[in-house]
Amino acid sequence: MTDILTLVYQNGGFDEQEMVQIKNAHYAVRFKKGENILSFGGISDGYYIVKEGILRSYVIDFNQEEMTTEFYCQGDIVIEVVSLFQQKSSESCIQALSEVVLYKIPFPVFQQLFLSLKGFSDWGRNWMTEELFKLKQRHIHMITQTAAERYLKLGEEKPDIIQKAPLKHIASHLGIKNTSLSRLRRDSIKKR
Amino acid sequence: MTDILTLVYQNGGFDEQEMVQIKNAHYAVRFKKGENILSFGGISDGYYIVKEGILRSYVIDFNQEEMTTEFYCQGDIVIEVVSLFQQKSSESCIQALSEVVLYKIPFPVFQQLFLSLKGFSDWGRNWMTEELFKLKQRHIHMITQTAAERYLKLGEEKPDIIQKAPLKHIASHLGIKNTSLSRLRRDSIKKR
DNA sequence: ATCTAAACTTGACTTATGTCAATTGCAAAT
């Protein structure tokens, strides 16, 4: 069975035994649509990987409006980095947008893996390196591409989100207003 | 003497002996205005901290235009994360915008410190955690604030840059065109 | 000190996206 966890860890350079040890640290947890995996002010209790369903992370911006900072689909790693690594209270909220099944590693176990498996902390650093790269890329896209282009890109990368997530969350993630996204969708359908 | 390095490492939780070991790994290097610390396609040869002068990191975007992704001032850490940690060729270029003096740790020594000092790799992870946080905040600002507000913010955080960096670099960093920044400056002066 | 190329400024006009307000659609709860 080529399961989600195998896919997630396959390029981490782990040997057979480490792979088993890491996989065994996870267990499945379920959340209902609308439930929070992590709430504002809460402290991250662990590390999650999406088995089924979709989620989002959001913040309240300067105008007191929700802004969706990230969507998560199957195989995505769900972390609030600052809250997990520094065990500080979270400034963002992670919420299930559908029924979800996640694989969880509770924080103490996660920390233990970090200390005991050299390869796991290397893997973590590489993950962070890639996240930094992706955030920089996103910033570049935000500046150089139109909202329509960003919408299409999201559609290619996370088709599930375009189909299943509420319009208003997609809009705030793209950095535009609901009304603009609504028009955008209408106009791009017309063109076909 | 409260030097730059002391300021940079003071909250890293290092003991006296570690602090000495880390500081001794640095040595000063100079670059002239316009020189590259790291070029497109090059591999990062080390880790730098700004002693004097200003620098920028930039990329070539989809429209074949330069876009300044970061400015560096005194005390800032100058890293191209992917190229340093993964020793891959760089997609961005780091350039001196004035005569600069940097403290350098060459890559092999940096790597050695990472392996030999537990505290140093922890410090590195915390640095990355903060960078991720800052990039997320920047993204939020980019979406929710006007160019004028972002300009003022840059002025508070890096007054040196506003005063010394060329307008076009500041504009591309703010995500607007030179012409718009020029007008913006004119108008904000008028208001006073 | 002079020249030259690049950087900056400005005007006139265009375009993308926002704002506000009125409907309409839809899904959860009773």
Added chain:
DNA sequence: ATTTGCAATTGACATAAGTCAAGTTTAGAT
């Protein structure tokens, strides 16, 4: 099945920022 409230759509208009093209200024090179 009906109600209720949030989500989405749409129109009319406002605004921030872009585009293009013409000048002007400035910093380096000679």
